[in-house]
Amino acid sequence: MFIKNLPHKTVERLSQYRRALLMILSKEKTHVFSHEIAQMLHITPVQVRRDLMLIGYSGNLRKGYDIKELIDLIGKIIDSERGQRVAVVGLGNLGKAFISYFKGKRSKLSMIAAFDINPEKINRVFDGVPCYHINQLPEIIKQNNISIGIITVPSEQAPEIAESLVLSGIKGILNYTPKPLNVPAYVYLEEYDMITSLEKVAFFAKKNDERFK
Amino acid sequence: MFIKNLPHKTVERLSQYRRALLMILSKEKTHVFSHEIAQMLHITPVQVRRDLMLIGYSGNLRKGYDIKELIDLIGKIIDSERGQRVAVVGLGNLGKAFISYFKGKRSKLSMIAAFDINPEKINRVFDGVPCYHINQLPEIIKQNNISIGIITVPSEQAPEIAESLVLSGIKGILNYTPKPLNVPAYVYLEEYDMITSLEKVAFFAKKNDERFK
């Protein structure tokens, strides 16, 4: 299914809705109201209904939204029909945290490979994911048609890893190192930094504190 | 220093500017242009100048911005003068990744304590941070005037940890578990999920692919 120009933020929230819905999915509870979803994500019910409107989903006036149906619909919209394959580069704390957290969670995204340079990690399987030597990256990426790369190597290494991923035909990169990367426009790049999150919390906690005291 | 109603996004970018600036800070290079900062963060130079205008910083017309001065000013604005203390709850993959990444990076935020339930971790020091039994949380938090908590325990445990943090007087929480939390309005809550980031990359990579092919 394809919907023209879904807002950036809506895409993000759809992912969050699905995560929350999967969490409350059970035999007993089959439906959910917009205000229930809203409460879980700390947003307004209107926002939820608006997003669902954008993807053309209609709920039941008295019962709310069918959880299972909605999960499926979100999948049809944000997942790729044929599935996408993912690799993690750098099997340290963060790479491992990602893999074990991700395990078994999404059927349309498959974690195919990890890469590292440490001999103790290479040719072993971590949480179902085989780890290869970094030199094999281009080969494995191409062979398995991997289209997304996650970078969790020491930051000095990040630019060369990114370049190698791009040359191997990757379509999207999720960069966890603080090193700024440059990739061509056809590669989607997303970055995240824990310290920025922490500093945001610190700033607004401080501000709140002044406001509420 | 206090600036009224700094936009949310600007606060986030100020943290990113500082990170980028710290990275390029050196004896040789003392100044930087808005377009250089912009390039590192994949935003426009106008955006950078606008943010700097909001915090009242003026650069040099020909040389650009004084890196050191700007780093200091950002600190004056987003850091708390007296500093803020931070604790990590759950010393697993993610908690460790956070602590070792954070180590030595920010002078105004001090990582004071970790908490866990695993006897092998308790009463040991990880990367300079002592780990205590979870039962000691209220005591340690209060004694050390810790105002920010990072939650990296298994998700089922998250709500009780959050409650305990709030009761101990915490002012801000950074939640890495996928469990929705409820905290009073005076506690600032920030959440992050790697899978949402990955799904965003997957979605836009797919979209890009259609657009560029």
Place this chain on the structure above:
DNA sequence: TTAGCATTGTTAATAAATAAACAGTAACTG
């Protein structure tokens, strides 16, 4: 059977974020 209620879906209004436009200025150039 009809008034009241809780909910959805949609449009309209508002607010926030980004980008464009451009004036000002100091250094350099011929």
Place this chain on the structure above:
DNA sequence: CAGTTACTGTTTATTTATTAACAATGCTAA
């Protein structure tokens, strides 16, 4: 020393995101 260049700083316009407003629906219960 007039013109050109490459920036900054600020205002204005545009785009994007959120919130408010409210009509429509169908169940409940008086």
